[in-house]
Amino acid sequence: MPSYLRVCLSLLVGSSLWCASDSTIAAPVDGGPYASLSEAAKQRVRDRYEDLAPGDEPPWPLEGMTALNDALFKIIPVVQAEGTLFAAVEINELGEATSVSFHSLPTSRTGVTVAEMQQLYALPLIKTRYKPALCKGTPCAMALPITQEITLSKVPEKAGPRIEQRR
Numbered sequence: 541m542p543s544y545l546r547v548c549l550s551l552l553v554g555s556s557l558w559c560a561s562d563s564t565i566a567a568p569v570d571g572g573p574y575a576s577l578s579e580a581a582k583q584r585v586r587d588r589y590e591d592l593a594p595g596d597e598p599p600w601p602l603e604g605m606t607a608l609n610d611a612l613f614k615i616i617p618v619v620q621a622e623g624t625l626f627a628a629v630e631i632n633e634l635g636e637a638t639s640v641s642f643h644s645l646p647t648s649r650t651g652v653t654v655a656e657m658q659q660l661y662a663l664p665l666i667k668t669r670y671k672p673a674l675c676k677g678t679p680c681a682m683a684l685p686i687t688q689e690i691t692l693s694k695v696p697e698k699a700g701p702r703i704e705q706r707r
Contacts, residue, residue, distance in 0.1 A: 572604035574671050588685055597674040599631035599684045611664035612688060619657065621646035625688040629665045633679040635672040640665045646690050 574597065577585070585600070586592055601608045615621065623646035630639045640662045648657060665686065673682035 572606065573602060574600035574604075576604070593676070595674075596676070597671075599629075599635070599673045599682050600671045602635070602669045602671055608664065608668050608686075609688070611668070612661065612686075615660050615664075616690065616692075618650075619646075619652045619660065620649035620692060621657070621690055622649065622692045623647045623690060625661060625686065625690070627661065627665060627686045628683040629670075629686060630681065630683050631670045631672060632681045633672050635670040635679075637666045637668065637670065638681075646688075649692070 574582070574585075582597075585598055589598055592598065612625070624644045625646055626642070626644040628641045628643065629637050630641075632638050640658075642658055642661070645654060645657045645661070652660070670684065672679040674680065675682075
């Protein structure tokens with residue numbers, strides 16, 4: 541069973557405090573740059589791909605998955621999103637994101653439209669620089685799947701405003 545990074549991010553939204561609890565990001569716990577991942581973590585990343593030949597490598601954020609997830613979590617207080625984000629980021633042989641396709645988007649509690657949600661989530665995915673995939677030792681284009689599960693729950697009023705991130 542793969543390891544997952546668990547994050548609880550408490551947010552002050554309006555006059556209420558909300559917690560994005562049990563947000564699960566399908567990424568190795570040691571989600572830094574690809575070269576810094578343990579062999580076991582690299583294998584967990586590789587296991588997400590069906591047709592990856594031995595010796596090939598998938599694309600990966602240059603600063604690591606944790607940095608990308610931090611950028612994506614900044615969207616939560618804006619839209620009060622809840623649900624599943626599943627996107628595929630197409631990365632070219634230069635490590636540039638060329639497109640993002642959304643297969644599932646969280647639902648906004650603030651009335652943000654699907655098109656607006658796509659724009660909000662696409663921006664950090666497109667702006668991020670990636671290590672390109674390697675196919676037979678040569679940089680190649682490949683998609684990077686991104687999955688986040690976000691659940692909002694109201695925190696008791698006595699908890700007070702805070703932003704907290706636990707890993």
